[in-house]
Amino acid sequence: MALRNRRTVLARVVAVLAALVFLPATPATAADQRAPGADRAAADDRAAGDREAGADGRPATKRAFVVRDGTRLTVAGRPFRFAGPNEYWLGLDENVGGVDPTDPPTVDYPTYFRIRDGLTTAKAMGSTVVRAHTVGVSTGNPRSLEPALGQFNERAFDSIDYSVAEAGRLGLRLIVPLTDNWQYYHGGRYDFLRWLGLSTDNNGALFYTDPGARAAFKEYVRHLLTHVNRYTGVRYTDDPTIMAWELGNELNGMTPDWVEDSAGYVKSLAGRQLVAAGSQGGVDPAVLAAPHVDISDSHYYPPTAERIAADATAATRAGKVYVAGEYGSGQATDELLDQVAANPEVSGALFWSLFPHHDHYGYVPHSDGFTVHYPGDTPGMRAVVAALTRFASRMSGAPLRPVVGDRPLLTAIDASYGINTLRWRGTAGAAGYLVQRRGPGTGWRTVSGAQPLSDNDTPWLDLTTPAGPVTYRIVAVDAAGRSVATSAPVATDPASDQLFDPLEDWYDTAGHSDSLRRIPAGDGVLVAPAPGASGELRYQRERITAATVTVASVGVPRAVLEVSADGTTGWHPVRPRIAPAGHGRYALSVSRLSGVNGLRVVWRPGARFAVASVALTAAAGSVATGAPGSFGLTAPAPGATGVSRLAALTWSAAPGTAYYSLTVSEHPDLSSPLVSVSGLHTTGYTPTSAWPAATTLYVRITATNGYGSTAVTGSPVSFTTRADVPGVVVDDFDTYPSDAALAAAYPANTGGDPITATLAPAGEGSGHSMLLSYTLGSNGYAGVIHTLPAAQDWRGTTGLRMWIKPGTDGQRLTLQFVAAGFYWESTVTLAGTAPRVVEVPFSAFAPPPWATPGPLDLSSVTQLSLYPGGGAGSGTIQLDSIGAYVS
The missing domain is CATH 2.60.120.260 (Galactose-binding domain-like)
Structure with a gap:
């Protein structure tokens, strides 16, 4: 058994390297695209991905199509009701930013990790269907499938293909809109009008009536639906993962002949898949009257059981399957969702909207008021997630099964004046995390406290950082506190920073050649040049002292590592130590570097390896020699009166500080504090609730590093808030x-x-x-x-x-x-x-x-x-x- 497993993994490495390095630059076959770690889940998890439970709890093969039976849905002859999220960003994402999740977002393709994590999170919540706008709506943006009329960008298919493949692996179904009523970043029906020089007046009515607009939309639909998925080798129209093609998202003003013509065209291409349609509110008479439309889709902001029931009745009386394609997550309560689940006329309901973990730490942020992160950022969101999860189980008729995604990943450890700050990438399905630490000759010890941390607790300061070398790991736990996945350990010392780049994006790198391509490989990616091309991957970081580059290779890799004093010029090779790092993987390590501020990996033409990850060690930029220096409160000014009840506190930086602690009280001795917080990174604090009105408040701020603490000048400092005003x-x-x-x-x-x-x-x-x-x-x-x-x-x-x-x-x-x-x-x-x-x-x-x-x-x-x-x-x-x- 062990020998067969080793051979299987090695064969997958060969296939991935062939796809990256040796094959022509055309979509690869399904066999070519299989990657190391693709069967990383345990046998029961693989079974969960290949099977799904019907309403009676019995398994039904994933390969069966969802079928309309009058006003109900079935799979392999068994009833199929569903719940799940909208994940509109799977094909093209507006929330892609920098390393720090607070960086300004840009429009780009989501990373493979985000796609995998988002879909796995949906599965962990008991979902069986995901509605995914940008898997189908992709026009008018330079990164869209159709950036301009008749010009198709095949690169845009990659994230779409991967989303469909991952959904299939997890046993999820997809509802895919084909255009959008609104003018968002991913495009919509107005693109076709602008491309053709047609008027957008009257809410873009010409999209439905102009022959040219209708023909252009059909050509887009044909190009999308007939595509063959590079990761599965299956044409979209032949893939049961795609449950339904939706004519568009919230299409207002649809004419009956446009609905029937468009639905009939989709049916002519995708006869085994369903067609959905719906306008912004209620049920659309044009949809109810169209013979080729299977599903009537209605949206609710906010949802009420009465409106959902009325629309479901109207749709089913017209002979259609009824689905609540969107409803605001903020109103997801058991009281509402139990009524929806008890209504047999409702075949499915999908909340708006679910977002994954960030590639480096925390979650992907989104500020529309309906964002859901699992298991929840706040007590209110955690209650919503729990209600949504119970609802999904009731709709499917199947008990919730534990689902866990990629194991947590320590992405950075920074030493700041003797105190370590950790960042880690979270795990789909985890309820929380424990930070564990061990020193030389000691065992693992949890140092993060009795209560598990959340994804929002990273970056996390180890306030008890010891003076010597230590090793950390992150343990993901379930709601009962049981370990479900553990990160690889990372060693560090008080004078060093650690960076781990999983290469899902380019934010940690200083530059790379345009020839480099990524291909998903199980729970990560492999990076190598396009066939026949050379390439390089560069890092620029002050005082690099060591590096480990993990590569996939058939045999000992011929990789070239080079270093530079300034990170841009004067590159010269260094000889790495090469050691096996798993089947088909090798670790190339260099250490004891001095005067190095840049490192790069170089591919010579014909090189047969791909990079899986890069880990860098650099000298810490902030090493303490004594306690922090003096500092003072800058706002409100000490002794100030009439201060806003929402006023933030700011103070000057104390030299040599690793973190700050803050206490605010109504009493000079700081008893019964209103605020008592430690581990602050910045020189400011914003209250989460208003300060008491017409009250003198006393403040003590303490700056701390590995050598000691210093209190703010004049501690405690006081200020007085303004009197309350009505309202x-x-x-x-x-x-x-x-x-x-x-x-x-x-x-x-x-x-x-x-x-x-x-x-x-x-x-x-x-x-x-x-x-x-x-x-x-x-x-x-x-x-x-x-x-x-x-x-x-x-x-x-x-x-x-x-x-x-x-x-x-x-x-x-x-x-x-x-x-x-x-x-x-x-x-x-x-x-x-x-x-x-x-x-x-x-x-x-x-x-x-x-x-x-x-x-x-x-x-x-x-x-x-x-x-x-x-x-x-x-x-x-x-x-x-x-x-x-x-x-």
Whole structure:
């Protein structure tokens, strides 16, 4: 058995290397694409990926298509009901950023890890179906499948192919929209109109009636549906993983003949797969009347059991299968979902929306108010995840089975003045993590405390970092605290930093040749040049002292490692130690480097190896020789009065500090503290709730490193808050220490034109205001979305009040908030450019035309958005002291 396993893995290494290095640059066969570690799961996990349970709990083969039987769905003759998430980003992602998850997002292909982790997370939540917009909607962007009319970008198929293959491996089904009603980054129906020079007036009605637009859309559909997946070797139309093709996401204004013509065309290409369709709200008569449409898809923001039941009845009476294709996750409760699951007319329901772990640490961030991370960032989200998971099990009729993704990965350990900071990549299906440490001659010991850490606790400071060399590992645990996966151990010492690059992206590298390509290999990737090409992979880091490059190779690799004093010039080779690192893997190690600030891996023409990972050790840039230096509180100023109740605390940097500790109390002896927190990385702290009104607060800040601690000058320092005012303070912009912090709290609506939020001098009171700078263009709107740190109760208030300084005469500002899950908005027009206080009563607010109407329930307000306008071109508007006022 062991010998056969070794031969199997080695054969897969050969296949991957052949695909990377020796084969022509064309889509490879399924056999060519099999990779080391593809069968990494245990036998029961493999079975779970190859089988799925029907409503009666009996297995049904994954290869069976989902079939419509009247108004119900079946698989292999058994009833099929489902629940799951929307993961719109699987083919093209707007949330790709830098190493730090707080870096500004850009549009790019999601990494293989993100795709794998996101789908595995869905499986861990009991999901059986995932709705994936950008697996099908991909037009108009340079990275889209069709960037311009008739021009197809085959590179865009790779992430789509991998998503379909991974969904199939996990036993998940996909619903794939083919275009979009909205003008988002991934494209939609307006692209076809613009390409053909057709008018977009009347909500783009010509998309449905113009023969050229209809023909262009069909050509796009044909190109997508007839594609052969490079990872499975199966044509999309022959793959049961794709349960249904949806004509489009929330297509408003569809004409009956367009629906039937388009649905019939899809059926002609994909006769064994289902066709879904639906508009933004309710059920669409054109969908119900179309013989070739199988599924009527309705969306809910917020969802109610009554509306879902009414739409399900309307759809099934018309002979269609009914699916709630989107519903806001914030309203996912057992009370709602139990009613949905008990309704046999509902075949499936999919929440909006699920996001995976970040490639380096934490989660992929997204600020639309409906983001779900597993197992949950907050107590409220954890309750939502639990309800969604129970709902999925009830819909499928199968008990929840444990599912765990890639094992955790320690991506960095930084030594800062004798204190280590750890970053790790999380694991799909894990409930938490333990940080374990061992010293020379000692066993593993948990140093992160009795309670498991969450993915949001990284970066994590080891406040008890010992003075000598240590080794760390991360243990992923389930809800009962049992270990489910453990990271590889990483050794370090007080004078060294460690970096591990899994090569899913290029953010850790200083540069690479364009010839390099990635191919997924089990729980990682392999990187090598295109066939016949040379290549290089470069790293630039100060004072590199050691490196280990892990490669896949058939036989001892002929890899060239070079180092440089400046990381850009003067490269010269070093001879690595080569040691086996698993079947078909080798570790190339160099150590005792001096005066090295750059390292690169070089492929000569004909080289037969691929890089799997790079680990670097560098001299720590901050080594302590004594306790931190002196420092002082900078804001609020010591002794200040009339301070904002939302004021952030900032202080000057104490030289030689590894971390800060903060205590805030109403008492001079700092007893009964309002805040007591340690392990702060930055010289600032933003409160999560307002300070008490008209109260003198006492502050002690302590700077600590491996040698000792230093208290803030004058400790404890005091300041006095302003008296309370009637109403609720939403934001006075005094809490943000930087433009980056403000921009993170007020991200742009990615579907609109460019807009940025920056700090400006106070408009009212002290501290800061917010300046919005925007450029209105083709999308016709620009705005920022602020998700409140905690839901606010505005009951008893009259309306919204704010200080405004318009940038131009006649400027407009649309105010939009979400209360109890329903959207409300109002637009004010501002005469002149003089600053003024504006009050907008709640009676002036109404649901926007695209939103679901509902009652104005101000007991739970979760989001405030601001949309300036008033004409094409650039503009600015300054705002301060936003609150709900009492008249």
